[in-house]
Amino acid sequence: MLKPLLTATLIALPLSLPLTLPATAQDLPPPVVETAVRDHILPGFSALAGSSARLAQVAETDCTGQAETLRNAWGAAFDDWIRVSHLRFGPTEMENRAFALAYWPDSRGTTPKTLTKLFADHDPIITSPDGMGSVSVAARGFYALEFLLYDPKFQTDAGYACALTRALTADIAATTSAISRDWTESYTALILTPGSEYSPYHSTDEVKQELFKALAMGLQFTSDTRLGRPLGTFERPRPTRAEAWRSGRSQHNVILSLQALRQLALILAEGDANLVSDVEQAFDTAIQQATALDDPIFAGVEDPSKRLKVEILQQTIDLIREQQLANIGNKLGVAAGFNALDGD
Incomplete structure (x- = not known):
């Protein structure tokens, strides 16, 4: 969980925040932390951002729910999410990003209910700029998209299903890109410099x-x-x-x-x-x-x-x-x- 004001801190950090380590040897982070960031965290989120971008591109070409290319692209991006889904701190927790990507478990069936309402209303919010950001997290992300790709109930209204599929994939791409970017441009420096001015970690x-x-x-x-x-x-x-x-x-x-x-x-x-x-x-x-x-x-x-x-x-x-x-x-x-x- 993020420390208080961390969200505001990340937003306020300049993009030029250096990723250099402290000068004194005693302040250097141990190899385990550097290795975790370099070999596990950064490549994981970079891969997720890349496969999510490809998913959005595929949806622009073919948004048909049963299209094999679209299902494969969704599966590849979902794979990359599962590989980093345990990293629920820092940039993934900002602005409910993790929930916007993966609202599950859903014990009350909120995702299909919310999707059903969007379809019934032909809600135009999905086509407005940044519209998906205003939609409930239950109707966003990989699990919501699974309904559109694999549940026949959501494939009968082809026109709206196509628009919603494109909106969902674009939203996933934007969210994963933001997470990867924040890790690269700010949070890596913060986690490698505990005790520094902006870091949420004291040690x-x-x-x-x-x-x-x-x-x-x-x-x-x-x-x-x-x-x-x-x-x-x-x-x-x-x-x-x-x-x-x-x-x-x-x-x-x-x-x-x-x-x-x-x-x-x-x-x-x-x-x-x-x-x-x-x-x-x-x-x-x-x-x-x-x-x-x-x-x-x-x-x-x-x-x-x-x-x-x-x-x-x-x-x-x-x-x-x-x-x-x-x-x-x-x-x-x-x-x-x-x-x-x-x-x-």
Whole structure:
């Protein structure tokens, strides 16, 4: 979560804010922070901005909901979002950007309700300059676009569906571009210079905690939400609560998330050979289990034998949370008792 006034600070920062590091050796950020920014965060958001821009370009050429090229472009951009979706701090949290890209879970069905109203009213707001910025976040981003691409209900009114598809893809492109730009032009300098005038972080330890929290939250979201929601209870499994089941991406998103979290975890292990080996083994086991499910939308949660495999995967991820997170926290010097899911 952003510190107070951080949004205003980021907006006010000059674009020429230098990305140079402090001059004195004792002020230099540790390699783990530099590596996380250079190898994980910046390339992740750059890739997302690039694939989102391509998605918007494809929509301008062919906005038909069932067009394979459009679905593929959406899938590629969505892949890149999943790979950075655990980085919920800094530029992603400004102006509700993360929610505007990914409003899910949606336990009350707000997204289809809001989309239905837009269609019923033929609301012209989507065609006005910056109009999508005034639309509810429930009707923006990758999950809203999934309805237009994969739910026949939203493909009957071809003219409005086309206009809304183009508006949504342009909005996604603008939002992801802003996130990537803010990371490059301002937030990288802020996170690498804790204690400086504009930085929201008072110390390097706070930066480490931010990265550690992102890893912990990513694991929890995949376990509790991506797997927990479709699992429901044994008596009442809920397969249609799985993430992106309409497009058949539920299992795929779990695998992508685990691969991205694996990369961040290995960076945070700071080159400790034993810890790196343990982290690699734990994540590789989880990824292998996720891949072996052969259950794209977790429909198997209603079958006891297939459900067991999903539960075992969830237990494996929870074991990573319990064991490897503790080891990484000790390595980073995260204070005992620090809850990575707490706010600032």
